[in-house]
Amino acid sequence: MNKKQQKLIDESLAILQALDFPRAQQNERSALTLLALLNLTPPKTWKDAEGPMIGIRAILDFCRSNYGKPYAENTRETFRRQTMHQFVAAGLVVENPDKPERPTNSPKWCYQIEPSALSFLRDHFKAKTWKSELASYLTKRAGLTSKYAMEREMLMVSVTIAEGRAIQLTPGKHSQLIKEIIEEFASRFAPGSKVLYAGDTGEKWGYFDKEGLLALGVEVDMHGKMPDVVLYYPAKNWLLLVEAVTSHGPVDGKRRSELAKLFSRCTAGVVYVTAFPTRAEMARYLGEISWETEVWVAEAPTHMIHFNGVRFLGPYD
Incomplete structure (x- = not known):
């Protein structure tokens, strides 16, 4: 120099x-x-x-x-x-x-x-x-x-996590899809569910109900790669793990195994869901989506796509 x-x-x-x-x-x-x-x-x-x-x-x-x-x-x-x-x-x-x-x-x-x-x-x-x-x-x-x-x-994108409560997420397509998962998907397919986790592109732990997860037997490693949204559906005793796909991939075989390991001690039935903003975006990843998982598309919020199995929506043993 x-x-x-x-x-x-x-x-x-x-x-x-x-x-x-x-x-x-x-x-x-x-x-x-x-x-x-x-x-x-x-x-x-x-x-x-x-x-x-x-x-x-x-x-x-x-x-x-x-x-x-x-x-x-x-x-x-x-x-x-x-x-x-x-x-x-x-x-x-x-x-x-x-x-x-x-x-x-x-x-x-x-x-x-x-x-x-x-x-x-x-x-x-x-x-x-x-x-x-x-x-x-x-x-x-x-x-x-x-x-x-x-x-x-x-x-910031405001997301309602419970009546009278909201969190603020970093602006962008990913946060917008997370908002739609919580406010549109959950209200239709898991009514009365509780948000236990919501990720953020700016801060990884955008919202984290540690006690809520512990009550279900889940102790999360801070280094573990969480899904984008975790919902507990008490009416069915299901834990819904939702991946929001805007830039990274869906719940494929590898990701499903990672999540199964991360939530292996969960006392609720675990459901794997991939959420896309549009069907065109879903088409890009269609060959990667794991069997025995669910797919939801924000542009058609009243419908679900079920990948194999005997039930429409639910956990597998």
Whole structure:
């Protein structure tokens, strides 16, 4: 690494310190991330800062190509969780400015330096006005952080899990399908059922009734891959394990075995269900769906498709 590269990294780190980021973000990784967000490479100066939309993959490429830092592919989650989440929370960065409702698991997920932060850094860092403008920016930032937090909250998908109770899931097709499973599928095919678990693309454990599962003999390993929705149907004493398919596959033979092992001690009868948003989506996976499972399609919510067996809907021994 040459002196010009190191100088920009050191200056970027000094900015993070001045903006009062926690020590966990005062490191080279976070400094390089800020430089990538501003598209700053030697021989550019801070007055040349830009505000491109950029994803985590592109940030890793930027570090390697422009600063000789070949971060491994498996560090993407570290960049996302240990740097970018904090940048977003502080109002320094905006998520998906072109499409705020973009689902978390979208390959097009991107970030952009917040416009007022861009102007502040471009116009005042390394200038005589830096100290006075820094104090002004820090004063305004609390309101900015609150503003973006409210905007993110407005985009959340509200899901009713019981009368008078709701949870908020990260926006996107997957969360919308989970909402339909709970509010449309359950009301028709498992009326009076109770939601014991609902996953979220943003936070894996979107809703988790640990005590409800323990009462059925199920102690879930936090590392176990849960189905997207778990419903307990007391009228039949059934536990319905529902996979919502928008990007990943259905309950195939392998997945059915995984779920059978995860819920092997359940005292209720276990029913395996795959939910699709449309029949066209179902057609893509038709050859993979396991026998002795059920299929529900959100666009035709009053119907079920039963894969083999003597019963329409129910557990198998």
